[in-house]
Amino acid sequence: MNKNNNLALLGNGAGLISGITWAMNTVLIGIALTLNPLGSPYMAFFAPFLSNFLNDVFVCFWTFITLVIRGKIKQIIPSFFSRNGAILVIAGILGGPLGMLFYILGVKYSGAAYASIISSTYPVLGAIIARIFLKEKLPMKTYLGLILIIFAVIYIGYKPGSLSIHHPNMALGLVFSFLSALGWGIQGVFLSWGMKKETIAQHMALLITVTSSLIIDLVIILPVVGAIKYVIPVIFSHSGAVAFLAASIGAFSTWIYYVSVHKIGPSRAMGLNITYGVWAVFLQVIFMHNHLNARLLIASIIIVIGVLLGSARKKELATSLA
Secondary structure, eight states, X not given: OOHHHHHHXXXXXXXHHHXXXXXXXXXXXXXXXXXXXXXXXXXXXXXXXXXXXXXXXHHHHHHHHHHHHTTOGGXXXXXXXXXXXXXXXXXXXXXXXXXXXXXXXXHHHHOHHHHHHHHXXXXXXXXXXXXXXXXXXXXXXXXXXHHXXXXXXXXXHOOTTOOOSOSTTHHHHHHHHHHHHHHHXXXXXXXXHHTGGGSSOHHHHHHHHHHHHHHXXXXXXXXHXXXXXXXXHHXXXXXXXXXXXXXXXXXXXXXXXXXXXXXXXXXXXXXXXXTXXXXXXXXXXXHSOOOOOHHHHHHHHHHHHHHHHHSOOHHHHHHHHO
């Protein structure tokens, strides 16, 4: 097996694992949101902002510890202030606080159904942006695979009667939802660009992006929404304990996603990562005894086909890495 085949196998495997582990993170965050204090009615507005902040805090903690153990602590400051480090800072801001904030606003103004459907298009947007700016040459089968995956995600999330147009400021909500997808799509491209030629390793890239997101959370988002006063109580709570476990898994998930982006490019990595929606449903069936229905089985088959179509072949991978 030659080098390009090894890279393809590693990148595709990492992308798939990132989806599975992010599903575990998602399920645990869902549990954290039902515990005190995040599960309290008076915290309903603040919970999404605080849960996102908790994830950033604990991912940053684990990544920092990993770099200390690996003896890379002296490289942190130079990496932050390097050219590629600046690119990764932008990636962190686009994908973390901005992407998540736009998504939350999309849910608020247009409803969860519309927001989730529109935001799930981020792999296609990322593929188009990568094609334009990174000159990533993708065959038609990759785009078809991404479209199939997104269709399956929409199919799982849609329920008859769930798409209501009676939300006030619907147009504004749709714009915010699209901006969240755009932010996440651009983030994947910036990650690939920032880790180009391996000047910054994946663990270091993760620390840079998450720290950037964390700073924006603390300096801008949490103070603006009035949630800063809840930070310490939430960290040392039942919600915080479960969020710590979730973020421990999330830290690995995000790192392995960065590995996938670096090895096979943002378009294919995003296509594999977005399967987390299906994995999350399966995990809830296994561990929370949710009902497994025909809709999920059909969507799973479609996603498997989409993943197979979107996976890199030897010749295409060599071209995209050139």
